């Protein structure tokens with residue numbers, strides 16, 4: 350059976366690309382839990398290790414089950430190559446280690462996920478990579494921050510948790526007009542390829558935390574990098590071969606199966622989210638609702654041009670600060686109080702003291718992460734039950 354599903358539509362690719370069939374004729378993909386692979390001779394072994402002959406070598410960087418997931422996600426994102434990683438943060442680390450060296454400069458957005466900002470401003474800074482953080486909505490700020498040393502532009506859209514939108518086409522054009530060597534890297538975790546495909550809008554590299562919507566049931570931690578064969582298939586894979594923050598075959602199998610139902614789950618979770626966002630925007634003591642599918646979102650029209658629905662995360666700010674926010678969180682009976690998203694089960698969290706706890710008060714104030722902010726990552730329960738669960 351052919352393994353090339355290039356000419357099929359996304360729904361078909363999601364369930365078919367990369368499918369493996371072993372000697373037992375199994376219908377579901379097998380899980381290859383093996384550390385290494387056996388060669389027929391020393392010469393064959395040498396040819397594999399030097400890449401003169403393609404094939405499995407060692408599961409730190411070549412594993413058939415991981416490859417199923419990588420090929421399937423690459424097809425959905427429209428990329429040539431994909432590399433699976435141990436977590437979303439290690440996907441970001443792999444891209445930075447593959448694409449940057451001491452003396453290089455990165456431009457990013459001040460409103461990105463807490464750990465992503467710490468990776469750039471803390472970890473990479475220790476190794477001589479400098480990052481400028483700009484207001485993601487301000488295209489002139491992106492333009493002004495670029496320098497001859499800039500080698501990477503990094504952002505997520507929508508942002509976690511304030512749902513700001515980065516204009517993927519415009520930011521990519523600004524970066525590439527300045528210097529075609531700059532890699533534009535977009536974290537597509539919140540939208541997934543079902544809602545948005547950054548590579549088709551001009552980005553060079555897409556990142557994922559597969560832990561989120563791709564798994565879809567909160568079981569495994571993993572990540573992925575998608576892009577071209579030269580950067581992702583060679584440089585990022587080269588980093589994985591050496592340093593090895595690798596995806597396990599079991600997790601890869603879970604994510605590959607998750608991709609099969611991703612579209613159905615995303616659409617339902619987006620519809621539930623839109624209903625919850627509308628409800629929140631009609632509630633008296635809710636000060637702000639952050640959801641790009643609402644017409645009141647300041648970037649509603651931009652969001653509509655690059656993502657096909659509003660997404661499955663809704664954040665809102667209540668009057669009364671931390672005390673009021675914690676009261677609402679502590680009263681839920683159905684939602685799970687946990688800092689994860691993209692699960693079939695709706696989760697609720699207080700970003701100020703969880704996902705962004707490691708930021709200073711000033712950093713949080715700069716982007717608008719207040720003590721009254723609550724984030725809901727909407728799942729697949731009946732949306733009326735979810736609305737009743739919120740004692741506002």
Ligand SMILES: N[C@@H](CCOC(=O)CCC(=O)O)C(=O)O
Nearest residue numbers: 463464509688689690703704707
């Ligand atoms: N991206 C996820 C993961 C939550 O993980 C954390 O909150 C870790 C916080 C840290 O790095 O200190 C989410 O936003 O829920």
